[in-house]
Amino acid sequence: MTVLPRALPALLVLLGAWQLIVVVASVPPWILPAPVQVVQALLEHRRTLAVDAAVTGGEIVAGLLLGTTLGIASAVLLCVVRSARRWALPLMVISQAVPVFALAPVLTLWFGYGPGAKVAMATLIIYFPVVAASVDGLRYADPGMLDLARTLGAGPRAELWHLRLPAALPSIGSGIRVAASVAPIGAVVGEWTGSSRGLGHAMLQANARLDTDLMFAALACLCAIAVALYVAVDRALDRALYWQADRLHLSSSPELLLR
Amino acid sequence: MSVAAPARAPGLVVEAAGLAFAGRAVLHALSVRIEAGRWHALLGRSGSGKSSLLRVLAGLQPLDSGRVGADDGQALPGRIALMAQDDALLPWLSARDNVALGARLRGEPRAAARGRADTLLDRVGLGERGGALPATLSGGQRQRVALARTLFEDRAVVLMDEPFSRLDAITRHELQALAHRLLARRTVLLVTHDPLEALRLADRVSVLADGAVHDTVRIDGAAPRDTRTATVLAHVDALWAALQRT
Numbered sequence: 001m002t003v004l005p006r007a008l009p010a011l012l013v014l015l016g017a018w019q020l021i022v023v024v025a026s027v028p029p030w031i032l033p034a035p036v037q038v039v040q041a042l043l044e045h046r047r048t049l050a051v052d053a054a055v056t057g058g059e060i061v062a063g064l065l066l067g068t069t070l071g072i073a074s075a076v077l078l079c080v081v082r083s084a085r086r087w088a089l090p091l092m093v094i095s096q097a098v099p100v101f102a103l104a105p106v107l108t109l110w111f112g113y114g115p116g117a118k119v120a121m122a123t124l125i126i127y128f129p130v131v132a133a134s135v136d137g138l139r140y141a142d143p144g145m146l147d148l149a150r151t152l153g154a155g156p157r158a159e160l161w162h163l164r165l166p167a168a169l170p171s172i173g174s175g176i177r178v179a180a181s182v183a184p185i186g187a188v189v190g191e192w193t194g195s196s197r198g199l200g201h202a203m204l205q206a207n208a209r210l211d212t213d214l215m216f217a218a219l220a221c222l223c224a225i226a227v228a229l230y231v232a233v234d235r236a237l238d239r240a241l242y243w244q245a246d247r248l249h250l251s252s253s254p255e256l257l258l259r
Numbered sequence: 260m261s262v263a264a265p266a267r268a269p270g271l272v273v274e275a276a277g278l279a280f281a282g283r284a285v286l287h288a289l290s291v292r293i294e295a296g297r298w299h300a301l302l303g304r305s306g307s308g309k310s311s312l313l314r315v316l317a318g319l320q321p322l323d324s325g326r327v328g329a330d331d332g333q334a335l336p337g338r339i340a341l342m343a344q345d346d347a348l349l350p351w352l353s354a355r356d357n358v359a360l361g362a363r364l365r366g367e368p369r370a371a372a373r374g375r376a377d378t379l380l381d382r383v384g385l386g387e388r389g390g391a392l393p394a395t396l397s398g399g400q401r402q403r404v405a406l407a408r409t410l411f412e413d414r415a416v417v418l419m420d421e422p423f424s425r426l427d428a429i430t431r432h433e434l435q436a437l438a439h440r441l442l443a444r445r446t447v448l449l450v451t452h453d454p455l456e457a458l459r460l461a462d463r464v465s466v467l468a469d470g471a472v473h474d475t476v477r478i479d480g481a482a483p484r485d486t487r488t489a490t491v492l493a494h495v496d497a498l499w500a501a502l503q504r505t
Contacts (some may be wrong), residue, residue: 151318
């Protein structure tokens, strides 16, 4: 817990500067509300915002779990089944070029206005980074270890479970970190396309009414969810990768920047 | 529980072994006999084919021509343990679990394996470090764990691919003696590029060049030897000369 307390002063300074600019330049609140107004909107609408945050947070977490699980499973399949690697991998590589956001209206058409379309959207944008990172990790297991495992009488399943998967965990972890940071984008884009609930919905509604302070309040909630999710995922991965000696040096966590 | 060698360690026979990668010959009609229960060193420059021969014997690489086998006529796979230059410890397992890796990979019961692993760690002088992760061990300690893992398998034939080359001089010296003591009466094939190491540990030294055995020298006296004696030094000169001709 060293990062958050240390980030706090800088955050307060930024908020102070924001407040100062709004007051000094007398920016109209429907263009840029001051932080104090945002906090007021946050308190005023806390009940509806809490419900919206729960909806969006649920979509994000569901998308993250689904996308990560499907991604890792696909990567394992690609590594185990040679023909899958031969025929499906090129397609996967090419399909990464498809602008996934453009599919949002289609997903809404298929899954309706409920959370289904948003979870699908989040799953979809998470899926490819996780597959790519996991395939990379599974592919580059240390040949010396694999040789050793063979002389120790390991079958393909034991090799996958005891060697390739743990060895790929750092790569899979990077994939999951990326997934955790893009999952909120998927959920919100899904909500913008068509929804009746959620923070994305709240932002659109507030925007249409020029309730800019409420829009910022919803945005703040979204940021809080995203940061909390990232920190939680980062912690969990740190714990899962306890054996990684170079974590302190190669960490993707912000501690690196604070040294 | 004992680490005594299996009752009968077989010798190894390599007959006209041929192997090529992408048209380039790695083993060229290589023939050699490895006597049962002895240390045999394969000495050669990089690219002389010594590591390839080891991989073939370990069953990791099929031959293009010729054959390898045990001189008792039984199959080799399952009777061979491999110890490489890289200790290949799994960084997410403790020293103890690394020693017992074979049991884990074959799905054998864990508890008994751990007890045996602890005994073996004791033998290699790491009895206190069973719970340590490889990253917290020194290079010499890691290679000791790898040695214990080799002993855990209790195989009659041990193939070593420059297992001491990355260690500092003192640690190397200690580990050579330890390995020699613990692997007594097994058939050990030691790949090395260091004539002194070969002469210190092995009873037979074969010089490899261009994928074939150039010459095999018989070294008398009990190993590990003092490498400063006149006979050993004479061998060193001869091996240097042989290596330089290759």
